[in-house]
Amino acid sequence: MLVELGAVGYTYLPRSEAAAQALADVSLTVGSGEFIALIGPTGSGKSTLVQIMAGLVKPTSGRVKFEGNDIWLEKARLPERRRLVGLVFQEPEKQLFEMTVEDDVAFWPRNAGVSAEAVPEMTRAALEAVGLDYPSYRERSPFTLSGGEMRRVAIAGIVVMNPRVLILDESTVGLDARGRMDLAGRIRALNQKDTAIVMVSHDMDEVAESADRVIMLAQGGIVFDGPPREAFKQTDLLAGIDLELPQVARIAARLRRQGLLGGRLPLTLAEIESDILTAFGKVPE
Numbered sequence: 622m623l624v625e626l627g628a629v630g631y632t633y634l635p636r637s638e639a640a641a642q643a644l645a646d647v648s649l650t651v652g653s654g655e656f657i658a659l660i661g662p663t664g665s666g667k668s669t670l671v672q673i674m675a676g677l678v679k680p681t682s683g684r685v686k687f688e689g690n691d692i693w694l695e696k697a698r699l700p701e702r703r704r705l706v707g708l709v710f711q712e713p714e715k716q717l718f719e720m721t722v723e724d725d726v727a728f729w730p731r732n733a734g735v736s737a738e739a740v741p742e743m744t745r746a747a748l749e750a751v752g753l754d755y756p757s758y759r760e761r762s763p764f765t766l767s768g769g770e771m772r773r774v775a776i777a778g779i780v781v782m783n784p785r786v787l788i789l790d791e792s793t794v795g796l797d798a799r800g801r802m803d804l805a806g807r808i809r810a811l812n813q814k815d816t817a818i819v820m821v822s823h824d825m826d827e828v829a830e831s832a833d834r835v836i837m838l839a840q841g842g843i844v845f846d847g848p849p850r851e852a853f854k855q856t857d858l859l860a861g862i863d864l865e866l867p868q869v870a871r872i873a874a875r876l877r878r879q880g881l882l883g884g885r886l887p888l889t890l891a892e893i894e895s896d897i898l899t900a901f902g903k904v905p906e
């Protein structure tokens with residue numbers, strides 16, 4: 622296992638009047654190459670949980686392991702582990718601090734002893750992996766970019782470290798539909814190159830298209846952990862935490878009520894297309 626959380630709990634401002642328990646008894650694992658969607662209502666503890674997974678916040682109780690070793694018992698190796706489990710924050714603009722896009726993305730390689738000749742190529746590759754053209758963006762100030770471009774630069778700053786686990790905290794919020802689809806495709810491409818992905822998302826269409834495992838949080842605890850098709854069968858659970866089914870599944874449910882579609886619950890555009898073609902007696906390509 623890459624990351625392993627055992628009975629993790631977290632309380633903000635412990636021992637004070639304002640103490641707030643954000644997580645209780647959370648156990649989960651992240652295996653190599655997985656694509657996990659972390660979903661749950663606002664305030665359910667998603668951001669707290671991913672900061673703990675990335676080794677940025679120490680849990681108040683429980684253990685966090687990376688490849689079997691308790692990361693808080695080996696503090697000397699924390700920086701290396703923070704590189705291997707990279708987190709793009711919910712507000713990525715907070716992650717940008719250099720004068721140019723190039724300096725920002727090159728920050729880690731320059732400080733990690735990568736040879737000076739190799740840095741521009743790594744920077745170019747990381748920017749291209751998130752869909753930004755290196756020559757056009759390298760000299761720009763991160764603070765003159767649009768929200769979507771900032772998000773991409775912040776992701777590139779993590780991708781450049783070649784993490785084993787890439788955690789994205791609502792990184793596609795605020796992008797237009799095309800930008801969201803484009804970025805989702807690029808994240809899937811990173812996953813296909815064997816980077817495990819943990820994606821915090823409120824967008825169930827995005828979850829259905831990309832994830833192969835869904836972890837549902839409610840009030841600081843895991844209420845479901847399994848494949849998306851199982852997750853979206855939990856209609857009571859989803860309604861209880863104010864989450865909608867993916868649009869494709871909602872359309873399929875209406876067609877089913879009319880007796881027009883049976884069989885499995887389609888979750889992605891490709892699946893519903895194939896089911897509708899089959900219903901019309903056509904052979905899907």
Ligand SMILES: Nc1ncnc2c1ncn2[C@@H]1O[C@H](COP(=O)(O)OP(=O)(O)OP(=O)(O)O)[C@@H](O)[C@H]1O
Nearest residue numbers: 633634641642643662663664665666667668669670
């Ligand atoms: N700095 C903080 N101090 C005190 N309480 C906090 C702090 N940050 C978060 N909390 C509380 O911890 C709980 C979990 O917050 P968290 O940010 O992890 O939720 P979330 O699931 O990421 O929500 P969202 O979907 O809105 O981003 C909430 O009740 C929140 O109010």
Ligand SMILES: [Mg+2]
Nearest residue numbers: 667668669711
């Ligand atoms: Mg959050």
